[in-house]
Amino acid sequence: xxxxxxxxxxxxxxxxxxxxxxxxxxxxxxxxxxxxxxxxxxxxxxxxxxxxxxxxxxxxxxxxxxxxxxxxxxxxxxxxxxxxxxxxxxxxxxxxxxxxxxxxxxxxxxxxxxxxxxxxxxxxxxxxxxxxxxxxxxxxxxxxxxxxxxxxxxxxxxxxxxxxxxxxxxxxxxxxxxxxxxxxxxxxxxxxxxxxxxxxxxxxxxxxxxxxxxxxxxxxxxxxxxxxxxxxxxxxxxxxxxxxxxxxxxxxxxxxxxxxxxxxxxxxxxxxxxxxxxxxxxxxxxxxxxxxxxxxxxxxxxxxxxxxxxxxxxxxxxxxxxxxxxxxxxxxxxxxxxxxxxxxxxxxxxxxxxxxxx
Amino acid sequence: xxxxxxxxxxxxxxxxxxxxxxxxxxxxxxxxxxxxxxxxxxxxxxxxxxxxxxxxxxxxxxxxxxxxxxxxxxxxxxxxxxxxxxxxxxxxxxxxxxxxxxxxxxxxxxxxxxxxxxxxxxxxxxxxxxxxxxxxxxxxxxxxxxxxxxxxxxxxxxxxxxxxxxxxxxxxxxxxxxxxxxxxxxxxxxxxxxxxxxxxxxxxxxxxxxxxxxxxxxxxxxxxxxxxxxxxxxxxxxxxxxxxxxxxxxxxxxxxxxxxxxxxxxxxxxxxxxxxxxxxxxxxxxxxxxxxxxxxxxxxxxxxxxxxxxxxxxxxxxxxxxxxxxxxxxxxxxxxxxxxxxxxxxxxxxx
Numbered sequence: 240x241x242x243x244x245x246x247x248x249x250x251x252x253x254x255x256x257x258x259x260x261x262x263x264x265x266x267x268x269x270x271x272x273x274x275x276x277x278x279x280x281x282x283x284x285x286x287x288x289x290x291x292x293x294x295x296x297x298x299x300x301x302x303x304x305x306x307x308x309x310x311x312x313x314x315x316x317x318x319x320x321x322x323x324x325x326x327x328x329x330x331x332x333x334x335x336x337x338x339x340x341x342x343x344x345x346x347x348x349x350x351x352x353x354x355x356x357x358x359x360x361x362x363x364x365x366x367x368x369x370x371x372x373x374x375x376x377x378x379x380x381x382x383x384x385x386x387x388x389x390x391x392x393x394x395x396x397x398x399x400x401x402x403x404x405x406x407x408x409x410x411x412x413x414x415x416x417x418x419x420x421x422x423x424x425x426x427x428x429x430x431x432x433x434x435x436x437x438x439x440x441x442x443x444x445x446x447x448x449x450x451x452x453x454x455x456x457x458x459x460x461x462x463x464x465x466x467x468x469x470x471x472x473x474x475x476x477x478x479x480x481x482x483x484x485x486x487x488x489x490x491x492x493x494x495x496x497x498x499x500x501x502x503x504x505x506x507x508x509x510x511x512x513x514x515x516x517x518x519x520x521x522x523x524x525x526x527x528x529x530x531x532x533x534x535x536x537x538x539x540x541x542x543x544x545x546x547x548x549x550x551x552x553x554x555x556x557x558x559x560x561x562x563x564x565x566x567x568x569x570x571x572x573x574x575x576x577x578x579x580x581x582x583x584x585x586x587x588x589x590x591x592x593x594x595x596x597x
Numbered sequence: 598x599x600x601x602x603x604x605x606x607x608x609x610x611x612x613x614x615x616x617x618x619x620x621x622x623x624x625x626x627x628x629x630x631x632x633x634x635x636x637x638x639x640x641x642x643x644x645x646x647x648x649x650x651x652x653x654x655x656x657x658x659x660x661x662x663x664x665x666x667x668x669x670x671x672x673x674x675x676x677x678x679x680x681x682x683x684x685x686x687x688x689x690x691x692x693x694x695x696x697x698x699x700x701x702x703x704x705x706x707x708x709x710x711x712x713x714x715x716x717x718x719x720x721x722x723x724x725x726x727x728x729x730x731x732x733x734x735x736x737x738x739x740x741x742x743x744x745x746x747x748x749x750x751x752x753x754x755x756x757x758x759x760x761x762x763x764x765x766x767x768x769x770x771x772x773x774x775x776x777x778x779x780x781x782x783x784x785x786x787x788x789x790x791x792x793x794x795x796x797x798x799x800x801x802x803x804x805x806x807x808x809x810x811x812x813x814x815x816x817x818x819x820x821x822x823x824x825x826x827x828x829x830x831x832x833x834x835x836x837x838x839x840x841x842x843x844x845x846x847x848x849x850x851x852x853x854x855x856x857x858x859x860x861x862x863x864x865x866x867x868x869x870x871x872x873x874x875x876x877x878x879x880x881x882x883x884x885x886x887x888x889x890x891x892x893x894x895x896x897x898x899x900x901x902x903x904x905x906x907x908x909x910x911x912x913x914x915x916x917x918x919x920x921x922x923x924x925x926x927x928x929x930x931x932x933x934x935x936x937x938x939x940x941x942x943x944x945x946x947x948x
Contacts, residue, residue: 432917446776
């Protein structure tokens with residue numbers, strides 16, 4: 240900024256050409272890096288996905304797994320892989336990607352790495368609503384997803400409305416979100432305490448997220464939501480990146496800020512809500528994916544695709560660890576919670592060292 | 598800016614007049630709090646899943662347990678006493694914490710200190726074979742202390758120091774991590790997994806006179822430390838430099854008050870599990886009526902906190918009859934909206 244204000248010491252055309260060439264080189268380099276990172280992440284996600292189909296208490300060869308997927312009957316494998324591992328892996332993939340995409344959208348839009356849906360209570364809203372729908376109203380399937388999505392949208396609107404006071408200050412929004420999350424967390428505990436038979440596995444699912452007992456009927460709504468909402472988000476990714484410049488600058492560049500924001504919020508909240516209805520609020524995935532993706536990609540390119548991949552990778556790896564790395568099977572949310580909290584503290588320390596003020 | 602300039606003189610003068618409440622008014626509020634406390638305690642032994650008559654309550658309180666009603670009331674007495682002392686301790690702990698950090702959002706629950714105490718006890722039970730509930734208290738206080746130092750250290754790194762936002766986020770992260778660790782430790786251990794919820798959300802349901810006797814000395818020490826530093830906290834509220842200029846040993850006062858505060862909330866967590874938002878809400882309410890003087894805020898917070906937890910526990914028993922809602926759930930549902938309104942009302946950065 241200051242450089243452009245200085246009187247040009249050389250003829251402007253030369254400076255411009257030099258700058259333009261440098262910018263172009265930088266863009267090529269960043270695009271290359273981004274492409275490499277995305278490819279590597281995609282390969283990793285695919286690798287872990289396949290691995291989670293093969294390994295377990297019994298090992299099945301890739302050949303057997305492939306035959307199961309193609310619909311053949313293989314003794315043992317048809318049940319274990321087809322009914323247990325495949326739905327679980329697909330749920331991990333879909334919910335992880337949804338959390339990653341939804342998280343990075345909020346972080347980009349609110350220009351604050353801390354304003355992710357799980358820190359500011361939107362995931363807790365979906366979790367509380369899903370628990371309420373299942374325990375108190377004895378609903379299942381689509382109705383649960385509908386409740387979860389309505390509740391998350393409502394909570395998002397409420398937080399935004401409460402934080403609004405001559406514009407939305409990030410600080411206020413995050414703090415109000417923390418309060419909201421605490422309240423909804425307690426509400427979930429309350430709903431669960433009303434459950435007639437207290438099922439502990441089911442309880443942890445709605446508190447920290449779990450993939451235990453994932454079934455096809457749970458994952459189908461998530462996949463359908465992704466088919467609609469992911470393209471919507473990706474179409475807006477350019478506009479979304481530009482809103483990072485600030486509303487006025489983005490408006491001047493031809494972005495319809497309000498429309499972009501509304502579309503993006505609905506899409507992101509939708510992804511989060513459907514994922515939460517399927518697997519519970521898996522701790523910290525939405526929060527971590529964006530910053531990790533930003534670290535990997537570098538620069539200011541759109542983080543949507545890398546963050547989605549990071550989210551999927553996180554959930555797949557954490558679930559695999561939770562199932563087999565310890566003597567006891569842990570729900571995936573416990574693993575991501577234990578992993579994620581130190582990262583949040585690291586982020587605070589780092590941002591403090593940089594002297595950032597949020 | 599213009600609005601501030603216009604309103605400043607008005608609020609300035611009336612603010613001073615308002616803040617210097619006559620002792621008579623403050624004494625009246627104190628008396629009102631005592632009255633409220635008596636009503637809350639009365640309600641707590643009277644209301645429950647079994648309806649009892651007032652004569653049963655009187656009978657039971659005078660030592661008889663002839664009728665079923667009187668027996669029920671006798672059962673409710675230790676529970677009520679526990680709610681009273683825990684509420685008082687949490688109220689004072691929160692007020693002292695707000696004074697030490699000069700942070701309006703300080704609260705043992707929000708800052709993750711209760712969760713630290715909880716985690717320490719769970720670790721002690723799981724890995725060090727802790728069985729004696731009396732040792733729980735020591736371990737919980739140690740855990741609370743570690744969590745407090747950790748959260749404050751992380752939250753105050755960087756140039757701008759311990760801002761409310763950084764402290765709250767460090768606390769939220771510590772709480773979330775603590776919860777995950779508690780679940781991870783407790784899940785594979787069937788012998789302690791019955792109590793997993795008790796270490797995540799606090800309740801006063803398991804009260805006995807033994808527990809009361811165990812925790813009482815710790816709370817007495819905590820109360821004494823906090824009340825002794827009330828005058829020092831008043832000086833610190835003016836800023837560290839001014840306090841030092843007034844002859845206050847700032848570091849010592851901070852250390853004493855923080856120790857008292859940690860002892861109080863650690864001991865509470867050891868007997869009831871983590872109960873949040875009491876320490877946040879109560880001191881703010883008290884400041885509204887007696888002004889910012891900690892010599893008044895601390896005792897009034899004790900009374901009001903005791904009343905709040907007792908009433909919350911009674912509500913929890915009444916609303917979900919014949920089930921119970923843990924008092925930690927009720928205080929969060931009541932306290933979080935107040936937390937939000939504090940955030941909304943105040944210019945968070947400047948507090």
